[in-house]
Amino acid sequence: MSFQAPLDDFSALDPAELSRVQGWAAKYKMLMAWGNRVQVKPWLRCDQQRVRGCETALWLAHAEADGRHWFAVDGESRIVKGLAVLLLVHINGQSRTHIAALDLPGLLAAEGLEKHLSPSRSNGFNALVTRVREWLVHA
Numbered sequence: 001m002s003f004q005a006p007l008d009d010f011s012a013l014d015p016a017e018l019s020r021v022q023g024w025a026a027k028y029k030m031l032m033a034w035g036n037r038v039q040v041k042p043w044l045r046c047d048q049q050r051v052r053g054c055e056t057a058l059w060l061a062h063a064e065a066d067g068r069h070w071f072a073v074d075g076e077s078r079i080v081k082g083l084a085v086l087l088l089v090h091i092n093g094q095s096r097t098h099i100a101a102l103d104l105p106g107l108l109a110a111e112g113l114e115k116h117l118s119p120s121r122s123n124g125f126n127a128l129v130t131r132v133r134e135w136l137v138h139a
Contacts, residue, residue: 003061003063003070003072007070007072007092008037008038008039008072008073008085010034010037010085010088010089010092013034013037013085013089014089015086015089015090017030018030018031018086018111019110019111024112024116027111027112027113027116028079028116030082031079031082031083031085031086031113032078032079032082033082034081034082034085034086035075035077035078035079035080035081035082035083035084035085036078036081037085038073038074038075038081038084038085039074040074041059041072041074044059044060044061044072044073044074045057045059045074046059049061051124051127051128051131052127052131053123053124053126053127053130054075054080054120054123054124054127054128055120055121055123055124056075056076056077056080056120056124057075057076057077058073058074058075058076058077058080058081058084058124058127058128059073059074059075060072060073060084060128060131060132061073062132062135067095067096068093068094068095069091069092069093069094069095069096069099069135069136070092070093071088071091071092071132073085073088073128077121077124079121080121080124080125083108083113083117083121083124083125083128084125084128086107086111087104087107087125087128087129087132090102090104090107091104091132096136099132099136100136104129104132104133105126105129107125108122108125
């Protein structure tokens with residue numbers, strides 16, 4: 001792995017917990033809390049790692065070790081970072097085959113988030129998914 005700093009530890013987060021939470025306000029609060037778990041990573045904040053298509057600044061880095069893929073994220077918006085965490089809890093440490101089998105764009109709909117998120121936040125999530133897929137193709 002070639003990250004300049006340790007990854008954020010999201011191992012205590014259970015993505016199914018978001019599914020169990022009822023109501024948009026509670027889901028939003030949980031996503032914001034997840035976004036707070038993302039540590040600022042000055043080493044990541046460069047144009048090369050910037051996720052294009054996201055209205056707020058969002059950066060993503062990728063590393064592969066022993067056939068497992070790892071991602072580091074940083075951003076300026078707590079809710080967008082929370083959405084990034086939602087993605088990372090599903091894909092960090094997984095194989096290319098496992099990640100490819102997931103319906104990553106469908107995560108928002110599966111959690112009932114798509115109807116509550118602004119178009120710019122949904123676009124940011126989709127841009128993040130696109131960037132992950134690009135790395136997997138070129139890894």
